Amino acid sequence: TQLLEQSPQFLSIQEGENLTVYCNSSSVFSSLQWYRQEPGEGPVLLVTVVTGGEVKKLKRLTFQFGDARKDSSLHITAAQPGDTGLYLCAALGLNAGKSTFGDGTTLTVKP
């Protein structure tokens, strides 16, 4: 059973465009994280959101945690080729000691 659904699975855009990717679940999580992974490397943490409704910004990236703590979105403004990668969301359950990952969104930004 996949607890986290990420959409879209693939996204290919031109440099300079804006985009939003989503992470959804029917479960409530104590916190949610976004990672970026490049081919042949491990994921790298971008942000952790904890409070329902929380919005965090990291340069051109804006992360939002849903009010009910069941979903999250990642918005990238003016995408650049360096943003290309696999974007993963991961959630920590209310009583679990581990993170559960979605299957990711593969983003390609063309110059």
Next chain:
Amino acid sequence: DTGVSQDPRHKITKRGQNVTFRCDPISEHNRLYWYRQTLGQGPEFLTYFQNEAQLEKSRLLSDRFSAERPKGSFSTLEIQRTEQGDSAMYLCASSLGPELKLFFGSGTQLSVL
């Protein structure tokens, strides 16, 4: 400190052989995790340690898989009698305490022929 280190980076083996991977976490991190990732999917939890204690194992982890973390430092993941379905990237991550900010290594890419 250079982060989480995994060795080897790549491993090619024949079906039925045993393989062992090593992970050296960030030195002050007390939690260590093993994940498996196949192409087109996110990392899938296998097991984790707090210090030397193995606290949880995924039901996906068959009896052919075993992990250890002696003395709460480095960890090894062994796969016995490898099968082609074991081909994947094996990722190790460490964290400090319950905040679960995971720091991943670069992984070991296993190919079973």
